[in-house]
Amino acid sequence: MGTKRHFRVWRGDDTGGSLEDFQVEVNEGEVVLDVIHRLQATQTPDLAVRWNCKAGKCGSCSMEINGKPRLGCMTRMSTFNETETVTVTPLRTFPVIRDLVTNVNFNYQKARELPAFAPPAGVAPGEYRMQQVDVERSQEFRKCIECFLCQNVCHVIRDHEENKHAFSGPRFFIRAAELDMHPLDARDDRKELAQAEQGLGYCNITKCCTEVCPEHIKITDNAIIPMKERVVDRRYDPVTWLGRKIFRRDQLDEQPVSASPKPAAAAADSGSNWHQEGPVPQEAPVGADGKLVVAELTLDRAAAGSPFGDDQVFPLPPEQLRYQHPSPPTGDGH
Amino acid sequence: MTTTPARLRSASGAGPRAAISEKTLRTDRWWLQPLLVFLGLGAFVVYGLVRAIMNKYYWASAEHYLAPFYSPCLTKSCVEGSSHFLGQPIPQLPSWLSPAMIILVLPGGFRLTCYYYRKAYYRSFWLSPPACAVPDGHKTYSGETRFPLIFQNIHRYFFYAAILVGSVLTYDAVLAWHGKDGGVGMGLGTLILAVNAVLIWAYTLGCHSCRNIIGGRLKHFSKHPVRYRAWGLVSKLNAKHQQFAWASLFSVIIADAYVMAVSAEWITDFRFFN
Numbered sequence: 001m002g003t004k005r006h007f008r009v010w011r012g013d014d015t016g017g018s019l020e021d022f023q024v025e026v027n028e029g030e031v032v033l034d035v036i037h038r039l040q041a042t043q044t045p046d047l048a049v050r051w052n053c054k055a056g057k058c059g060s061c062s063m064e065i066n067g068k069p070r071l072g073c074m075t076r077m078s079t080f081n082e083t084e085t086v087t088v089t090p091l092r093t094f095p096v097i098r099d100l101v102t103n104v105n106f107n108y109q110k111a112r113e114l115p116a117f118a119p120p121a122g123v124a125p126g127e128y129r130m131q132q133v134d135v136e137r138s139q140e141f142r143k144c145i146e147c148f149l150c151q152n153v154c155h156v157i158r159d160h161e162e163n164k165h166a167f168s169g170p171r172f173f174i175r176a177a178e179l180d181m182h183p184l185d186a187r188d189d190r191k192e193l194a195q196a197e198q199g200l201g202y203c204n205i206t207k208c209c210t211e212v213c214p215e216h217i218k219i220t221d222n223a224i225i226p227m228k229e230r231v232v233d234r235r236y237d238p239v240t241w242l243g244r245k246i247f248r249r250d251q252l253d254e255q256p257v258s259a260s261p262k263p264a265a266a267a268a269d270s271g272s273n274w275h276q277e278g279p280v281p282q283e284a285p286v287g288a289d290g291k292l293v294v295a296e297l298t299l300d301r302a303a304a305g306s307p308f309g310d311d312q313v314f315p316l317p318p319e320q321l322r323y324q325h326p327s328p329p330t331g332d333g334h
Numbered sequence: 335m336t337t338t339p340a341r342l343r344s345a346s347g348a349g350p351r352a353a354i355s356e357k358t359l360r361t362d363r364w365w366l367q368p369l370l371v372f373l374g375l376g377a378f379v380v381y382g383l384v385r386a387i388m389n390k391y392y393w394a395s396a397e398h399y400l401a402p403f404y405s406p407c408l409t410k411s412c413v414e415g416s417s418h419f420l421g422q423p424i425p426q427l428p429s430w431l432s433p434a435m436i437i438l439v440l441p442g443g444f445r446l447t448c449y450y451y452r453k454a455y456y457r458s459f460w461l462s463p464p465a466c467a468v469p470d471g472h473k474t475y476s477g478e479t480r481f482p483l484i485f486q487n488i489h490r491y492f493f494y495a496a497i498l499v500g501s502v503l504t505y506d507a508v509l510a511w512h513g514k515d516g517g518v519g520m521g522l523g524t525l526i527l528a529v530n531a532v533l534i535w536a537y538t539l540g541c542h543s544c545r546n547i548i549g550g551r552l553k554h555f556s557k558h559p560v561r562y563r564a565w566g567l568v569s570k571l572n573a574k575h576q577q578f579a580w581a582s583l584f585s586v587i588i589a590d591a592y593v594m595a596v597s598a599e600w601i602t603d604f605r606f607f608n
């Protein structure tokens with residue numbers, strides 16, 4: 001048998017809101033998301049919360065629990081005292097849509113602004129070869145589930161909305177690091193991009209991103225600081241510069257295994273429109289009273305609405321696509 | 335028909351945030367750690383200042399102990415015997431300037447620009463932010479993008495200097511095996527100086543700049559097996575950088591205070607032999 005616990009949940013939307021109090025049953029072995037679901041089932045059927053996997057793998061259920069950014073499905077109720085009030089609020093850094101659901105588009109925008117992997121010239125897909133030790137390093141960053149807790153906690157944008165324009169955030173620093181450390185990536189301007197376009201310099205390495213990452217990625221130690229050091233290599237350090245000149249190490253360190261001096265990717269890349277607006281999120285169809293219709297019978301349509309929005313045409317017009325497949329290699333030997 | 339309401343059209347991130355009046359809803363003692371760091375680093379700075387101004391009690395001549403805050407002693411004003419293989423290239427100093435002030439610039443700058451200490455003092459002294467998900471204490475923020483904080487990027491020069499400082503401290507630790515009546519001897523001070531040198535090396539070699547220079551900057555570990563191995567070792571130290579930062583901070587104070595006490599004859603050195 002469970003116990004009754006005191007919950008405070010933020011309810012509201014972009015016009016305002018407040019913390020509401022609930023007494024709710026909690027059973028052994030439950031997590032915060034279970035309790036939110038019980039609230040939905042028993043007291044507040046219209047409480048909005050985003051979730052999918054309940055296994056800490058989809059990154060949907062990011063919320064703030066007792067002021068700490070966490071995954072609702074990975075926060076055990078047993079970590080709280082029986083008498084403790086549990087306060088659940090939406091992520092602070094992003095615009096709220098309703099209740100615990102925020103609009104995390106900022107992150108998708110920043111993702112689009114980061115140039116994708118640039119294939120090496122003269123190596124056909126399927127011919128890529130990498131050594132295990134080279135793969136291992138970036139493997140850590142691939143664990144990211146895009147929960148955006150790190151983006152949410154980072155004080156650079158959390159406390160300074162005006163920095164959002166210039167700052168990409170820790171999630172995209174690990175992506176930049178991953179690509180910059182990638183042995184086959186043909187771009188050699190990623191350090192400069194990280195500094196100039198992503199705002200790497202705004203980070204003051206206070207490590208909150210690392211503290212909240214549910215995948216325990218060492219964001220600061222293994223991605224941000226190495227990227228800062230790589231920027232220093234390029235821009236400020238005469239000793240490594242001299243070393244490179246004397247031992248002619250520049251080719252060795254900077255260029256991918258199979259690279260020709262000119263990255264083929266630059267050309268392919270210029271065709272993509274990284275700064276294009278994404279499709280705008282749409283609301284579910286509502287009745288005349290502005291609320292969701294109760295039953296399908298009263299809906300003006302045969303079935304549920306399209307998750308992409310009913311005014312979306314398929315297939316998407318190609319000029320609206322952001323991705324452009326690199327043209328087949330034209331390098332030597334083919 | 336599904337519609338796109340106006341408020342979602344501003345979706346690219348401009349809408350208002352959830353209206354939560356509390357600045358932070360954290361219920362744990364988030365202020366404890368910044369407070370401890372503040373006190374710890376504050377105490378170190380105060381001790382360092384007092385010691386640098388003191389300008390005496392840094393050379394225990396009978397035992398050959400040199401206080402780390404005054405090592406290497408490079409000026410003509412150093413007390414006799416305290417300068418060693420580096421000599422005294424710097425002329426007599428005005429009386430308000432001590433030899434410690436000259437040399438402390440290097441280890442001081444190294445620690446000031448260290449990635450770990452930056453985290454520590456940005457949080458506890460500058461409150462930017464004091465703790466995670468606690469609002470930072472400033473209206474505007476530009477991080478390390480401009481003057482003066484962009485100069486944090488010179489950390490690696492201090493790292494190069496720290497290698498020299500580490501070598502000198504190692505030399506001092508070897509020198510401390512000097513017996514009271516010549517030959518080899520060992521006292522408690524010898525042990526303290528040796529432990530201090532080891533911790534300083536563990537801290538210095540675990541530096542993020544070192545990790546980058548040794549191998550972190552490579553794209554292909556597989557092409558540089560030796561550097562890859564070295565990078566692996568440095569990474570091990572690097573993972574404990576915070577712990578070594580504090581351990582070496584304490585050890586340097588203990589070593590310095592011990593030599594000061596011996597040299598001022600407040601205590602006598604405990605000798606294991608000779």
Ligand code: SF4
Nearest residue numbers: 154203205206207209
């Ligand atoms: S370490 Fe940098 S990126 Fe991570 S939360 Fe702190 S300021 Fe943001």
Ligand code: SF4
Nearest residue numbers: 144145147148150213
């Ligand atoms: S890096 Fe960690 S905290 Fe950030 S989005 Fe990925 S999994 Fe979440």
Ligand code: FES
Nearest residue numbers: 053054059061073
């Ligand atoms: S529901 Fe998927 S991470 Fe929590």
Ligand code: FES
Nearest residue numbers: 448449450541542
């Ligand atoms: S000494 Fe701490 S990072 Fe260099």
